[in-house]
Amino acid sequence: MNVHLINPSHVSFGTSVITPRWLYVLAAATPASFGDPILVDETLSPVDPSRIQRGDVVGIGVHTGNALRGYEIGRLARERGAYVVFGGIHATLYPEEAQSLGHAHAVVKGDGDLVWATVLEDCRRGVPGSIYSGGRVEASDFVPARWDLVPRDRYMWASVQTVRGCPKHCSFCSVWRTDGQRPRQGATDSVIEEIVQLRRLGFRYVALADDNFYPVTLTDLQLASRRGDTDRLEALKTMRAQRFDLMARLAQLPSDSVFFTQITMEAAEDPAFLDAMRQANIKGALVGVESVTPEGLKDIYKDFNLAGQGLVDRLRKFQSHGIHVLGSFIFGLPSDRPETFQATAEVAQRAGLTFAQFLTLTPFPGTVDFGRWEKMMERDPRRIEGIPLTRHWLIPQGHRPKIFSPHPLMSAEEIRRRTQSVWERFYSLGFIWRRSRFLKSMRGRLTFILISKIYRQMYADTGIATDSARIARSARWARWLAKPCRYLFSGRPMPELQVPERIPFDVSARFQQIEGGCHAK
Ligand code: SF4
Numbered sequence: 336m337n338v339h340l341i342n343p344s345h346v347s348f349g350t351s352v353i354t355p356r357w358l359y360v361l362a363a364a365t366p367a368s369f370g371d372p373i374l375v376d377e378t379l380s381p382v383d384p385s386r387i388q389r390g391d392v393v394g395i396g397v398h399t400g401n402a403l404r405g406y407e408i409g410r411l412a413r414e415r416g417a418y419v420v421f422g423g424i425h426a427t428l429y430p431e432e433a434q435s436l437g438h439a440h441a442v443v444k445g446d447g448d449l450v451w452a453t454v455l456e457d458c459r460r461g462v463p464g465s466i467y468s469g470g471r472v473e474a475s476d477f478v479p480a481r482w483d484l485v486p487r488d489r490y491m492w493a494s495v496q497t498v499r500g501c502p503k504h505c506s507f508c509s510v511w512r513t514d515g516q517r518p519r520q521g522a523t524d525s526v527i528e529e530i531v532q533l534r535r536l537g538f539r540y541v542a543l544a545d546d547n548f549y550p551v552t553l554t555d556l557q558l559a560s561r562r563g564d565t566d567r568l569e570a571l572k573t574m575r576a577q578r579f580d581l582m583a584r585l586a587q588l589p590s591d592s593v594f595f596t597q598i599t600m601e602a603a604e605d606p607a608f609l610d611a612m613r614q615a616n617i618k619g620a621l622v623g624v625e626s627v628t629p630e631g632l633k634d635i636y637k638d639f640n641l642a643g644q645g646l647v648d649r650l651r652k653f654q655s656h657g658i659h660v661l662g663s664f665i666f667g668l669p670s671d672r673p674e675t676f677q678a679t680a681e682v683a684q685r686a687g688l689t690f691a692q693f694l695t696l697t698p699f700p701g702t703v704d705f706g707r708w709e710k711m712m713e714r715d716p717r718r719i720e721g722i723p724l725t726r727h728w729l730i731p732q733g734h735r736p737k738i739f740s741p742h743p744l745m746s747a748e749e750i751r752r753r754t755q756s757v758w759e760r761f762y763s764l765g766f767i768w769r770r771s772r773f774l775k776s777m778r779g780r781l782t783f784i785l786i787s788k789i790y791r792q793m794y795a796d797t798g799i800a801t802d803s804a805r806i807a808r809s810a811r812w813a814r815w816l817a818k819p820c821r822y823l824f825s826g827r828p829m830p831e832l833q834v835p836e837r838i839p840f841d842v843s844a845r846f847q848q849i850e851g852g853c854h855a856k
Contacts, residue, residue, distance in 0.1 A: 539826030
């Protein structure tokens, strides 16, 4: 009896950017008595059905974007006589769908770290349950990934996770509802051990695949202090101190290590945090800018962000602390106007972003936006290939609309076209060349162009293009470019690398500035 873990994708690139962490975490959560699981990441190459045998267990992790392909694999695995188990955010939200369309024997809701062993034992006994509740596992129980199983030569970046959950409540995001608003921070020992293991294998680039790397803001501390809520204040301080502890240990790793994470823009107001990030070699962060107008930010409950010149200044602060920003923007918000696209492109350029992504507003299940939209669509009888729009992830990829919510001023096609033109402008050769100025050598600048182009091919054209010929062409290009790109990211294996010790540091010094800020108010 073999255990297969499959990460579905409708497009394979041969080489991929980031390791799908869940595969390696569930591999580690698989008891030794089942042997090493067979891991399949379809962003590399499609699953080979002939490897699935009667009585095997096939675990398929799905988010909304790859659920349809996941269901295809589920049906195929069940036809071959395997036990089919679904997990991931989408299966957590729609377990019945995984059962009816993906032919699942069982669905794991929530985190799989602890419950996976029970699922496997039940399958071995031939009595899988239909639903398993994994819940939200506490940080102390996070399972470190099994990196000894990773095909080293196929990925540019590895991924570790240091915190799950996000205290914010953006209307387009499901993280705070699925992973919770209470940040669950992992112990630094196991995170550092994983990173050292990855570096021993030659991974120099590691994504800190966190929901929000900055779970405690200075404002949170000031508010707790002003309210005289000492318990809350102490808890926040501890969480913040753990962040600094982690970064102090990252800073002891080889200096050519590069980390990347996701963070809220409020970190720009926290120079001590940004400095610690730089020292830790966290050289880049995805920052959810979303909109450049105050109305747009209000639309999505993200008014803790700034707009206009304040936004540009905040984003530049990351840059002035040596942290490159991948800015993420959303188009199609109710308050967007035709001129918003141009204004966004200009802000992205003025703010000194190193990379940017321009997404169209998509109501994803589990979000506040989706709930509202689903209600509004009750009166809309439109279907594509017999599927209502409110189940857009079930529409075959080539026919899936790119824009879902009717906009008061612009047609869906206009939003898509304008979005595409912002991608084209931001990633035009001239602009990329100008952005590459931070690099000294010609080789570095050419590498930057290559990486920018591949990023655009992988994420723009395969995401928002409508015609399937263009999507296929982009995938081919990305596949072709990805291979040489991977060599640029690889490092020399360092089998001798030791786990850095924890350095005691003066926590109180980190808080002087916060308390001064509180008193000042
Ligand atoms: S978009 Fe980012 S900040 Fe907002 S809830 Fe999601 S993870 Fe948190």
